[in-house]
Structure formats: C-alpha cells, structure tokens
Amino acid sequence: MPFSLLKYGFSKVHPSERHFQNLAELKSSYDVVIVGGGGHGLATAYYLAKQWGITNVAVLEKGYLAGGNTARNTAIIRSNYLTPEGVRFYDESIKLFQNLSNEFDYNILYSERGHLTLAHTDAAMRTSRWRAEVNKHLGVNSEVVYPDELAKLCPHLNLSQKVRYPIMGALHHPPGAIARHDAVAWGYARGASDRGVEIHTHTEVTGFNFENGRVIGVKTNRGDIRCGKVLQAVAGLSSEVSKLAGFKLPIKSIPLQACVSEPVKPFLDIIVVSGSLHVYVSQSSRGELVMGSASDPYPLYSTRSTLEFKEELMMHLLELFPFVGKLKLLRQWAGTADMTPDFSPVMGITPIQNYYIDAGWGTWGFKATPVCGTRMAETLATDKVPDLIKPFELERFYRFDQLGERGAASVGH
C-alpha cells in the first residue's frame, strides 16, 4: 500500500484538494488567451506558467474540460515515425511523458507496452524497414522483426499463412506506450491552475478583434476580452476557428472512430497495429480491448458512430486474434481528426501577428501533448519558433514543402 494513499484512509473528511478552479468571471484582459481546453491548450498553459512565469493566461474551452479529441483518443504513444524531423519531435515527447507522473504528482498511468506495426505486404515490409533505419539512426529503438520473433512478442497473434493477408513481419518499437489520456489533460490543468492560469469551461470563442493586422482580443459567448497573444489549439475545429480569424488552413476534418470491448483479464500486453488490415488494438489497464482503425472516408463535423466501422474493424481483428469472437463490444465513439495533406502537424506563427497556431494533429496528436506544450509555450514566450518545430510551420504548405508522414501515421495513431 503506497504511503500517499494512507491519508485518505486515516482522515475523517476527504482531504479535498480541488484539482482545478472553475472560475465564475472572466477578466477583461489576459496576456495570453488559449482557445481550446484540450490536452494541447492545457499543456501550453502549464509550460507558459511553469517555465516562463507567464501566468496571466486564460484557457477557454467551449465544452467540458478536455472533452474534445483528448477525451476520445486511444492514447497510443510512440516515436517510430518516418521523417527525421518527426522522429526527433515525438522522441522528445516520449521523454517528457516518461517523467510526467512525477512532475505532476499525479499518476498518468504511463504504461510502456511495446508497439508492433504488422506488415502483410512487400510494400509494408519496405516501409517498416525504412522507419526502423531512420529511427535507429536517430537513436530511437525500432527494429524489423520476423514471424519467429513475433510469436514471442505477441504469443496469441495469428501467424498462420492460411489467411487472406498473412503476416510477413513487423516494425517493433519497444518504447511504444499507452497512458490515461484524461489524466494527462487533468495533470496539466491542475499544474496550470495551481500556478494561476484561469481555465474557463463552457466558454466558446466566437470571433476575434484586430487592430492593424494584429489580434488584440477575443469574442466569446460570455463577452469580449482583450489579450496580448492568442494560441489556437482546437484540433477538429481548426479550420472553422482559423476562418473566424480570417485565414485558411490546408486541413480537412474527418471523423475518427474507436471502440472498446468489455473488460477481460490481461492477455495482450503489446500494442498491435496493422496498416494493411486497418486495425489497431491494445488492452487497457482496466482490461478492455481498445480498438480503432483509419479515419472515415469523408470529411464531416459530426461525431456520430457508424455500424460499418465496427463490422470492418472486427473482421480484421478476428483475423489477427481469431479467438475473441465471443468477447463483446461495449462502446464505440468518434472524434474529429484535423488532417493535413502530409500527415504532419502545423505549429508556430500565422499570417496574423500575435496569433499562433497548433493544429493538424489528425489521428496522432495525443502523443505530442507534452512536447507541443513546451515548444508552443517557448514560441509564445520568446516569439521565436524553436528549431525542433520549425519544420512544421504553416508556411511549408505555401511552398509545397511537405513533411511526409503518411507511411507512419495513417492507421498507427
């Protein structure tokens, strides 16, 4: 029994420690207004306060705290990307993640499980090798493995050759992990709130005020406020909010669905992804299989669920794990993925002065929450875009200078 729990048992009243304040009133002005109280917005607020001492900050969230994609994602964390820029970026995130529980004093249930990207075709094997080679070159632990090794890494995986798409091998990435997605957002919210950042939920940004091409204020459903700088971090609604600010993003919003089974005793430790079969699965600490697929085939802002999604997904799941037929699906849901054409995010400055952007996180942005938070905080605080995130600037699309991550990002969130 850990010591930290003793106080709960021995004190008469619950040692109440409100993790974040819900404030009644908006102030008339803030140094920084962050639009979007998801993981990214909250992390940026946290690092602004913690690393840069900037605390006159408001995070405005139109729904409940971190209820967007942060609340809906399947929490896969990995750095086995394809471009050196991507690998370096996500690797920094993993390193931050590994220390986050202790930094927060709040357990984010970071569980290093290892991550397999299965290959069923020559082409997928080539991509696996490409990723492994780039990863290894940059000091990230990834290796191509073959069926004999797979049998050890994932004992119940169906390695039969008598299936439609037999498994030829996989990219094995031992640092692959899952974490409790909500806890990450709450940890940041608590840390930010403790340092004076104001978090206003049920507060929707409806427009912006400008002066000489600079943003100077934010309109909300609770009135106008003035501000020095704005960070837009609204994921699925990126294009809509940037429209309010008057610029266009090369981002499409596409539904992304996921589902969980009823909880069962642990039988799957590692995270398994198959791009060819459009399926990924991990078993959560609660015992549920957490499963997902590629994004839906068309843009949409609704977060409805579909039947086709799970029919297709379950078919492929059964090919990988033929014995789960009698397990039951408990719940399905959807979020809205903000997809860029090159499957890399957008971070940094925008055509509008003092207006910063953090978008294009598509199906893969949860894992970037810490690194994006620190680096965007740095950008806002110093007015200089750090080298690590420079390649992800919005400008790249104006120059056709894309950062191609499709091969590493499409299904394997």
Add this chain to the structure above:
Amino acid sequence: MGDNFTMRLPKPKGLYLDRSKTITFVFAGKHYQGLQGDSIASALAANNERLLSRSFKYHRPRGILTMAGRDANTLVQVEDEPNVRADTYAITEGLEVFAQNVYGSLENDWGRFIEHIGRFLPVGFYYKAFYKPKGIWKYWDTIIRNFAGLGKVDVNATPYASDKAYRFCDVVVIGGGPAGLSAALQAANAGAEVILVDENQLLGGSLNYVRFNSNNSQTLLTREKLVNAVTNHPAINIYTNAMCTGWFADNWLAIMCEQRMLKLRSQVVVAATGSIEQPAIFRNNDLPGVMLGSAAQRLIYLYGVAPGKLAVVLTGNDDGYGVALDLIDSGIEVQAIVEMRTTPSHSSLAAAINAKNIRILQGYTVYEAIPGAGKRSITHAVIHQISSEGTVNENSHKIACDLICMSAGYTPAAQLLCHSGGQLKYDEADAILKVTQLPAHGQSVAAGSLNSVFEIDAVLADGKYAGWLAATNAGFPNNEPANVPHHVGAQGQNYPWPIFPHPKGRDFIDVDEDLQVKDIVNAVKDGYDDLELVKRYSTVVMGPSQGRQSALNNMRLVTKEANRSLNGITITTQRPPYSPEFIQHLVGKAFQPVKHTAIHYRHLECNAQMMSAGLWLRPAYYGNPENKDTCIEKENLAVRNNVGIVDVSTLGKLEIRGPDAAEFLNRMYTFAYAKQLIHRSRYVLMTDSTGVIIDDGVACRLGEHHFYVTATTGGVDGVYRNMLRWNTEWNLNLDIANVTAAYAAVNLAGPNSRDVLSCLTDDIELSAQQFSDMEVRTGHIAKIPARILRVGFVGELGYEIHVPANQGEALWDALMKTGEEFEIRPFGVEAQRLLRLEKGHIIVNQDTDGLTIPQETNMGWAIAQKKPFYMGKRAIDVMSARSLDRLLVGFTMPSDAPLPEECNLVVNNNEITGRVTSVAYSPTLKSIIGLAFVSPDQSEIGKQFNIKLSNSAIVKATVCPTPFYDPENKRQEM
C-alpha cells in the same frame, strides 16, 4: 416431473418454463437442476442459491439485481465465453458455468479483503499514488491489471459460425410491450409493412410481469389479445430474442439475433423500448437479496421462482404495492412496505394491500441492509424515518427479511434514441428524465413508458397513436386514433431523492464499478464537477451496464454536490451499442474479396507461388520455394535470351472516349496527348495537386476520340476515382470506363517473342518496320480479338497483348503451346521486378514515396512544360524553380559486396541523405544494381556514396547511369 424445488412456484407462474424437462448444469463447481426455460440465475434462485458473482473492485458478494440482463452483478463465465449475463442466459443440459474474477472460489474469495483496505482506495486512487519512486508504476501496473478485468478470453477458442442478413420495412417497432404491440398493430392495419423486434423470448414486455391493477387478470387478457393479433397479422414480421443494439443515421439498425446480425433499414422507427427501473441507495444495497421490484416480478412471472421468503418492499411509487401483492400471491411473507412518500397512495394496488393488513411505514426508507454470513445474503432491513431530502432521523425499526425489493422509479430506456440524435432532459417536476427530442428528422416516434407514459390504458393509446403517426409518415395515411391521453404524464412514478448516504458507506451508486456515494461526492470535491468529468474520473456509468442503474442517481448527486439545478440537465452522451455485441456477430461471414486473373488456374498448374497485389493474386515466381532464387534467375535469363511470358492482367485499364479525350488526358497527366498519333502509345505520369507522383502507365490512342490507358495494379481505383471527380468539375465531353477486369493481358517478351507471335496471327504485320516500338495494333492472336502494344518494361522486344477476359486462358494456352518449341517460360512478379530494374524503370510507390516529384526521379522529360495546366503543375513549377534536395540515381556494387536491403539509408557524415529504393543482384550484369535517393552532391556519375546496412555497417556504392542494361535500347527496338 413433480415440482420438488422449495422456491419454485406453481403454474401459471413461469411463462418461460417447460416444466416437463429437467436440466442439470454446473455452477461454480456444483451440480444443480433447473427446468427448461430457466436462466442460470433463475435456476440457482430456485435452488435458493443467491450468490452469483463477486464485485469488480471489492469482491463483494452479488446476486440478482434486475433479472433483465442489465447489470454486472450476474456476470459469469460460460465455457469460453466471458461476461455472460446469468439472469438471461438459458441453461442447457450439462452447461458449465464458472464464477469469474474471483481468487480462490466464489464462496471464499480472498479478493474480498480488498474491501478492508477500501478506505485507502478513494475515488481515482490510481491517479494519486503508485508513481513514487520513479519507475515503480511498472510493477503496480501489472498488479492492478491482473486485479482488473472480469472474465477470461480463451485463447484457444475456435470461431463459431454466424452470418448477417438485410431487412427492409416501412415501420420497425423496437420493443414488444403494450406500447410496441399496439403501435405495430395500428401501423400494419394502415397498410405498412412492419417489423417488430423484442429482446425477450416472448412478446408482451411489461404485460408479462407487471401488475397494473389489483386484479391482474385484466392485464393477462390484454396481453393475450394483443399478442394474438400481432402474431397473426400477415404484415407484421416478428423477431424475438433479438436485441436492437444500434440506431444509426437514416434509420439503419443493428439487431442481434442468436446466430446472426440483422441490418435493417426502415422508413420510420417506433421506439417502444420502455424504461429501466432504478435502485434506491442505502447501505448494503448491493448484496444478494436486495433487488428491483421488477426483478422480483420477473422471477415470479417469467421463471416461476420465489425471490425470497420474507420480504420488505421499499417503494416511492405505486408500483411497489403491485410488487407486494405479487409477493404475497407467491406465498412470500411481506413484513412491511416501507413507503418513502409521506402521503398515502390512493391507488387500487395500495387499497388491496391495506385490505390485507400489511404494515405500511409511511415516510420511511430502508437505511441499511444487515448482511448474513459472509455477506452472501441479508437478514434484516434497518428502517429509518426520512427527515429531509437524503437524510433520516433516529426513528427506526429493524425488520427481519431475506429480500428487499426496491421500487424507486424509472429512467427511460432511451439509449437507442440517443444514438442517432434523440435527447433526454431531467424534468424536476416529475423527477424523471424525459425525451425532449426525437432523432431521424420526423421519421421516428417514441411510445409508452419511454415516452413518460406509464398508466396501462394510456400506454396502449400512446402506442396506437405512435403506430398511426409512423404509418402516416411512412406513406400510409390512416385515421388518427381518438382519445389519445397526451396529458397523462409520469407524475408520481419517480421518488425524487431515493439516495440515503450512510456514514459507514457501502451505499452503492454504481454496483458495476463498486462506487459509493462518497466516491461521487469526493470526485466533485476534487474538482471534477461536470457530469462528464465525474464519469471519467470515477468511472461511474462506464461499466458493463453502461449506467443503466446508476446514471440517474449519479446525476442527481453530482448536481447537488456541485450546487447546480437538476432541471433541464441532460445525461452524458450515449454511445452504441445499447447492449454489448459479440465481436463474431459483427463480423458474420468475413468478406475478404480475392481477385483471380483469367489465367489464375494455369499459374497454379505451373506451380506458381502466388502473392497478393492489392486484391489480386499474382505469381511471384514458378517453382518450389526452396529454389526461389534459381527459379527467378532462370525466368530472368529466359526473357533476356529467349522468350518469357507474364500475366499482366492486373494492370489497370481505362477506356477514355469522346471528343475531349485528349484534352482530358492533357489535364490528368503531365505529358502531352493532343498530337499523339493514332496507333501509338505514350507514357502517362500522374501527379497530385502537390506535384507528387501517384501513378503511371501508357496511353494508347486507338482513334481520334478514343484512348486506352493503363494504370498500376494498386493505383487504378484511385486514378479512376480521381478522373471521375475531376471530370465532374470540368464537364468535358467524354466518357470514362474502368475495364480493368474486362481484359486479360499478357506480356510476351524476349528476343524470340516475335517468332512465337508470328505463328499465331495473320492480320497483324509484326516486322520491326511495320510494327515498331511504342506502336499499338488491333487484330487477332490465335483468332482472339486483341489489342497489342509494343512496350518494353522489361527491356526486350516485347508485346503486351490485351484480350477479353473470358479469352485470357485460351490466349495463354495458345502462346504456351506455340512457344513450346522455343522453350518459352512463364515468369512472375519477382523476375519482372528484376528485369525492369536492370532497365532502370521505376515502380511508383516503391521508387517513389509520398513526396516524390518527377524531377527527383529524372522524369522531367515526361512533363510537357508548355501546357497551360495539368494536375500538379503549379506545385511542380514552384518546386522546380528551386534546387532539389534529393535525386533518384542508379548505383552498382561489386557482386561480392554485402547485398543491401531496400530502404537501407544513404548517409553522408552521419546525416541521412536518402535511401535505397530497389536493389538486387543482376544475373545478367553479374553485379549488384539498384536505385537510391541521394543528395544532389552525391549524384554525380562515378561518385561513391555510403549505404548504412541494417546492422549499421557502411558499404560503398557507385553512382552509374541507367538503364544498367542495354542503354541504347537496341534490344527493345529490334
């Protein structure tokens, strides 16, 4: 057989039972007998066994709660199936049922000691500990994971068979209770084709087990009449044992039957899914012996089992009196009715109870249930007088009982409605959640208690009205039923605050997740005061029953703790499925299409090793896998020195016809097609709007207005989609057809190919002068009408012959037979890849990637600079105006060098400058050859660059010009 069970009730109770058949089964290691029709739980109850499971966190004993398959208390493992609902799962002879999530045995589960440390496990405890010192979580994680989880997946289980079926109807009615039955009847009478779906084995819903008035015979008569009328109606199709689990956009429903999922599309949906009875909250309200009033009634009426011997009925509405009457009728002694309301009930049910001199404690609640040995049963109810909302005073009684039935109110079973846009809001006046918005844009109706109508005559009328409206909206106008009691509400159905926290706790809000009142209160104190946040932080309503018995009380508690008003509050988002779905049911017969070319079986006869190419199967090579390399080498040499034949039927094929065909190609592809001569072919290269190469092939001009265009096997569907989309925008005068599978094609290649072909045609002149490279002819090969293309992917004299797919095999046979004297050899994809590499041709997606523009692969020649537009032009113009950062080059290495793998990196001073995209040992050239991306300063011919092998060793490669083989193209142009 004689009825020798002590708890078993005589007929007519036990609607589901066939009393002539006794069934023996095993539960938790012991043998029991039940009757045909019993569920596991009812059979155990008939044997006076109440303990069904252990709870998720504290391993507290649990028994029947709902008797409707709606709670986690009855989860057991049946053979290889985890998380089976024991209260609805029918027993069969020899069935083996196990307890799940227990350590030791169900009776003696040492996991129960967790309860003793429960106070050290506050809500969200895992967020508050287990991470210090750093790294320790890894160990705790494993421990906690093993404690979590419920049943077990059997990793050796074999898949069972199931399938799917499609249904269509005008009106679907979900729920076969009084509202649903009358809706179905009304709609069918109006002429609509109706499907009626119910999760139970018998139609009737609450009519089967609820006592609507003191003299129950009326209810039974209504049931007889309705069920008969519905069953005999020719326009009503009935599905029982069928659970509608999802209601998706456009009235698309998923319905789970025993071995099959039905997918149903209906014009209009009538939701008559009823309501779910809610528990009251008091100490030990989770133990075996405490159940919903409706659970007791289901046990009695459906299974003919007495739910206990000595009962206390806790009620906050009139239904509790009905429960008491049913108990009394079943010979159970009702010790008291504990009535939470302060004013006496005036219902006929209450009058009947009064007439029987049953004690009614007005304004009281059960405050605590006293557990028996091992908490596996209860012995007393401790009753206190209610002093104010949620609190009690010292006036108390202790009443002996082994059964407490709870009738505290209902919540609409509105999950399905909410899946597709329906909404619920809390109505403070009636203390109930009400449907405030229906889904499906007017193509749906709610009826019965789902619609907050509870009194039986009103329910029947409401159903009728719903049937009328549904039929009308589905296009079957009929007369509106008269006397619809729209004013009848849910008043008095719900006791507004049946939550009585106890200082010593164990007052469970959510039995699935073992959450007590204090857990919810503390979650709010910790700052998680939005309903959604409480849910996520505490996991309330997230268990197997998805909040059916907990959402209502939870929202009451949370809003009170957070000082918010309940009125108008909506519940957390409802997501499909309504009830857990077997993964196998969702899969049915897995549909994984395979495409065979017309020549498929000839390949198998030649011992081809097949490989997947998209949906197609193609020969990788011919021969045994042990000799793979020699086979490929022989195939390669046959083409180089003699003649080979390869099935290229999987190539994409598109017919583009119309006056604007050339203009269309000019826009879709980078090259120029306006002046292309008839009977000639030309390379096509497609880029996307960012200038990235996405496909290639050739365009054959067969007429002024007719092009026959090939695309890659994997790319053709995307190319075709792209073409359709753009032509919709451009609206050019042409027609596009994807004829990929309509043609079979082979490539006959090698110096002797002309000799073979000349034996098989008399209408095509084959000489080099008459039919030169890059020309196209139509004519006959072996009497089969054919399109013949002289193309040279493999770099030898060659003919690509396209014939109608049904003649593919005949073509193959003719070529193979005629080729016999030349020792013709079939070759596969592997040899083809090697041959094209020798010739320096790229394969799109292997030698290109998601960012490759034509200039990087030396294909600037394939771009018509002067064209005003082609897809990707703007991007390519922008990018080619600046220097490139990589180039695709050919390279060689000595034959004894270690063979790099494709995608090994090209490095320069530890910096990644590119990668190997294709590499192989060439038996013809007797050296290693390959293609690689390198930086421009590494690209000079004759220069060396470094390749980093998978084992990190560095090897040197030399840039050399391509083609590696026959650079003058003499062999191809023969």
